[in-house]
Amino acid sequence: MVRLSGLSILWIVSAVAAQLASTGLSVTLNNVPYFISPYSAGKVSVDTRSLSKVATVFGFKPVTVVPDAKESDLPKLLTSWTSVDDVFQPAFAGAILLGSARGTSNPKKPIISGVSSVVVKLSNKKIPAGPYFLELSTGSLYPVHRLYQDFAGAFLQALLEKPDGKFETLSAQIAGSDSLTIGVPSRLYYTKTAAKPLAGVRLGVKDIYRVAGVKGSNGNRAWYNLYPAANVTGTAIQRLIDAGAVVVGLQKTSQFANGESATADWVDYHEPFNPRGDGYQDTSSSSSGAGASVASYEWLDIAIGSDTGGSVRGPAGTQGLFGNRPSHGLVSLDNVMPLSPTLDTPGFLIRDPYIWDAANAALYGKNYKSLVKAKPKYPNKILTVGFPTNTSASAAAPLFIDFANALAKFVSGSVTALNLENEWKATGPGGPALAQLLNQTYATIITKEQTELVREPFFRDYAAAHDGRTPFVNPVPKSRWAYGDNRTDADLQQEYKNKQTFMTWWNTKVLPPVTDASQCSSGLLLYPGSSGSQNPRNTYRTLPGVPLGFGTSRISVFTEVPDSVYPLGQVASLSTITNHVEYFPVAVDIMAAKGCDGLLVKLAQDLVQAGILTVPKAGGTVTGGDILMK
Ligand SMILES: *[C@@H]1O[C@H](CO)[C@@H](O)[C@H](O)[C@H]1NC(C)=O
Ligand SMILES: *[C@@H]1O[C@H](CO)[C@@H](O)[C@H](O)[C@H]1NC(C)=O
Ligand SMILES: *[C@@H]1O[C@H](CO)[C@@H](O)[C@H](O)[C@H]1NC(C)=O
Ligand SMILES: *[C@@H]1O[C@H](CO)[C@@H](O)[C@H](O)[C@H]1NC(C)=O
Numbered sequence: 212m213v214r215l216s217g218l219s220i221l222w223i224v225s226a227v228a229a230q231l232a233s234t235g236l237s238v239t240l241n242n243v244p245y246f247i248s249p250y251s252a253g254k255v256s257v258d259t260r261s262l263s264k265v266a267t268v269f270g271f272k273p274v275t276v277v278p279d280a281k282e283s284d285l286p287k288l289l290t291s292w293t294s295v296d297d298v299f300q301p302a303f304a305g306a307i308l309l310g311s312a313r314g315t316s317n318p319k320k321p322i323i324s325g326v327s328s329v330v331v332k333l334s335n336k337k338i339p340a341g342p343y344f345l346e347l348s349t350g351s352l353y354p355v356h357r358l359y360q361d362f363a364g365a366f367l368q369a370l371l372e373k374p375d376g377k378f379e380t381l382s383a384q385i386a387g388s389d390s391l392t393i394g395v396p397s398r399l400y401y402t403k404t405a406a407k408p409l410a411g412v413r414l415g416v417k418d419i420y421r422v423a424g425v426k427g428s429n430g431n432r433a434w435y436n437l438y439p440a441a442n443v444t445g446t447a448i449q450r451l452i453d454a455g456a457v458v459v460g461l462q463k464t465s466q467f468a469n470g471e472s473a474t475a476d477w478v479d480y481h482e483p484f485n486p487r488g489d490g491y492q493d494t495s496s497s498s499s500g501a502g503a504s505v506a507s508y509e510w511l512d513i514a515i516g517s518d519t520g521g522s523v524r525g526p527a528g529t530q531g532l533f534g535n536r537p538s539h540g541l542v543s544l545d546n547v548m549p550l551s552p553t554l555d556t557p558g559f560l561i562r563d564p565y566i567w568d569a570a571n572a573a574l575y576g577k578n579y580k581s582l583v584k585a586k587p588k589y590p591n592k593i594l595t596v597g598f599p600t601n602t603s604a605s606a607a608a609p610l611f612i613d614f615a616n617a618l619a620k621f622v623s624g625s626v627t628a629l630n631l632e633n634e635w636k637a638t639g640p641g642g643p644a645l646a647q648l649l650n651q652t653y654a655t656i657i658t659k660e661q662t663e664l665v666r667e668p669f670f671r672d673y674a675a676a677h678d679g680r681t682p683f684v685n686p687v688p689k690s691r692w693a694y695g696d697n698r699t700d701a702d703l704q705q706e707y708k709n710k711q712t713f714m715t716w717w718n719t720k721v722l723p724p725v726t727d728a729s730q731c732s733s734g735l736l737l738y739p740g741s742s743g744s745q746n747p748r749n750t751y752r753t754l755p756g757v758p759l760g761f762g763t764s765r766i767s768v769f770t771e772v773p774d775s776v777y778p779l780g781q782v783a784s785l786s787t788i789t790n791h792v793e794y795f796p797v798a799v800d801i802m803a804a805k806g807c808d809g810l811l812v813k814l815a816q817d818l819v820q821a822g823i824l825t826v827p828k829a830g831g832t833v834t835g836g837d838i839l840m841k
Contacts, residue, residue: 232249240302245356246357247353248356250374251351252343255352265305274306275341279310279336282318285322289322292341298342305326307330312333317330341399362507363486363504366391366460366504378423395457398411410454412569413513414456414457415459415504415513418500421445429467430464431684437669437676451515454570456573459511462501462514465477466688467684474751476686476687489793506532509830515574516560517555517557520764521764527560535774535775536768538807539805551657562826571808579809580806581809582812583813585813587731587810589730594721594737605742606782606783631645634721635716651698652769654691661691661692670682714769718805722804730810731807738799740777740800741795772804775815777801794831
């Protein structure tokens with residue numbers, strides 16, 4: 212007689228119950244790389260014998276689902292899909308599962324060019340239209356993602372949303388690619404509604420926003436390895452998901468969202484590649500992956516970055532995109548790594564100003580007043596700071612000057628050059644010049660806040676896990692944090708006061724709001740963003756320093772007003788990399804009074820309509836074209 216102990220029974224049971232799980236499957240269809248999601252969209256019953264002529268791989272067949280159309284409408288419908296969706300292609304039409312079909316038929320005339328289709332009845336009309344892979348053995352339909360190469364090195368992880376709303380790393384790799392692979396689902400699965408204005412909008416997320424199920428890095432390897440996957444998605448990203456956005460990956464940030472340059476810094480992870488011009492210009496930081504990706508990839512609609520001292524505006528300008536630093540405090544930044552809660556803002560980098568408004572509305576909720584359906588009364592006071600005074604001052608000067616004049620004409624107003632220090636002397640509360648008053652304000656606030664909120668717990672946790680060791684930190688955050696250690700709490704309190712003094716003056720004397728909601732702001736203030744100058748990434752720089760000093764780009768940081776980037780075009784110059792003439796983006800920044808974020812987006816739309824601005828394209832220039840080294 213054989214007696215089994217409890218232990219050996221357990222062993223037998225666990226051996227039988229080995230867990231085998233699919234993480235999805237990578238395939239190619241007519242040489243286009245696709246990913247078959249491991250999460251079924253639903254089941255159908257199909258007589259698989261009728262599909263015998265349709266190609267099969269691992270028991271999956273490409274099919275097209277059409278719940279609600281007449282068979283006679285299919286040619287037009289499917290042809291339109293090839294232009295609105297980059298995932299669908301005619302090869303999916305070899306088998307069409309049609310809600311209105313009576314039985315199985317083999318139309319003699321091709322429904323779509325060059326493909327002979329079999330049309331079968333769709334037994335489950337709840338499945339959204341679009342391309343799928345049908346698993347023959349189960350009748351399950353699996354959603355299709357098209358796979359793209361992240362040749363700009365903009366992403367750190369490709370993501371796939373699971374049915375429970377958490378995320379996992381997308382398990383796919385395009386054969387013969389030296390870069391990460393990103394997957395985007397068919398746009399046909401999503402329908403825009405009032406509740407889901409961002410349905411199907413593909414979103415890249417800066418790797419400081421925590422996403423449930425996924426480990427984050429903040430641009431630091433030690434951090435990535437130390438902490439477990441996030442268990443919740445923060446408010447900001449969740450709002451975008453709830454509005455229908457599809458998160459396709461986490462994107463690179465300079466470390467701990469501090470500003471870094473390529474050759475000197477970016478030790479832990481490599482800086483992404485700016486696709487414009489010679490392909491070797493610095494992307495600017497810290498939302499570097501956001502800017503590089505939206506400028507490189509037509510398949511990506513929008514990226515969310517963050518701006519504390521210019522981290523959205525820099526990458527947007529240097530890559531010729533729209534971008535916004537919003538009014539401060541519009542949405543909770545829970546589950547986001549802080550640089551400085553006093554100054555941090557979440558903003559977008561984007562090509563299309565219409566998606567921009569919908570994304571702002573979703574992200575900022577009731578704190579955002581969209582003016583898209585209104586007829587705004589634009590302020591007629593146009594102020595410029597640091598603008599060139601004549602068109603021969605630089606290659607970009609005519610673009611800035613022409614834009615200011617065109618804007619003034621558009622709003623029936625006039626342009627006034629503002630000298631900040633003179634204005635401060637004339638109408639300010641007295642005391643030192645701005646350059647002195649605000650010299651250490653930014654550096655003190657960000658370093659004191661980040662050392663307390665990020666470095667201290669991180670170093671403590673790392674030491675506890677690694678026998679008292681200190682984690683590696685890139686030179687820039689390290690030197691900034693050291694500066695913070697030299698500043699006292701009294702210094703910090705003084706800098707908060709300096710910020711407040713400046714903010715009060717600005718928001719009452721220079722750019723106050725007005726009560727008429729259709730105007731919102733008393734004026735619009737312009738300053739040069741990107742001037743199309745070259746800043747190649749292969750430059751050896753001096754030792755990392757501290758962001759001291761005051762400049763125009765700090766105004767919105769301290770005054771909490773919205774500050775948006777508008778691409779104006781590009782200038783031609785001889786690249787030091789290619790020894791060939793290349794095109795480098797030029798962009799202007801426009802500020803309005805606090806809370807007038809909606810006005811700035813509507814202005815972008817109206818200026819596009821009026822032909823004063825052009826929607827930028829993804830590619831080697833802001834008007835499109837090949838990217839070197841893609
Ligand atoms: C998520 O993780 C945090 C930190 O580890 C923990 O404090 C919190 O209770 C967790 N929340 C949930 C919903 O599991
Ligand atoms: C135009 O600006 C440049 C640079 O600021 C200056 O050198 C030049 O004298 C100016 N020309 C005129 C006509 O004002
Ligand atoms: C700003 O602060 C630095 C460091 O204390 C100092 O060296 C510099 O002179 C200051 N600049 C101004 C304009 O006050
Ligand atoms: C901090 O202060 C010490 C002593 O004054 C000085 O030697 C050091 O250079 C300072 N470090 C930084 C990062 O400012």
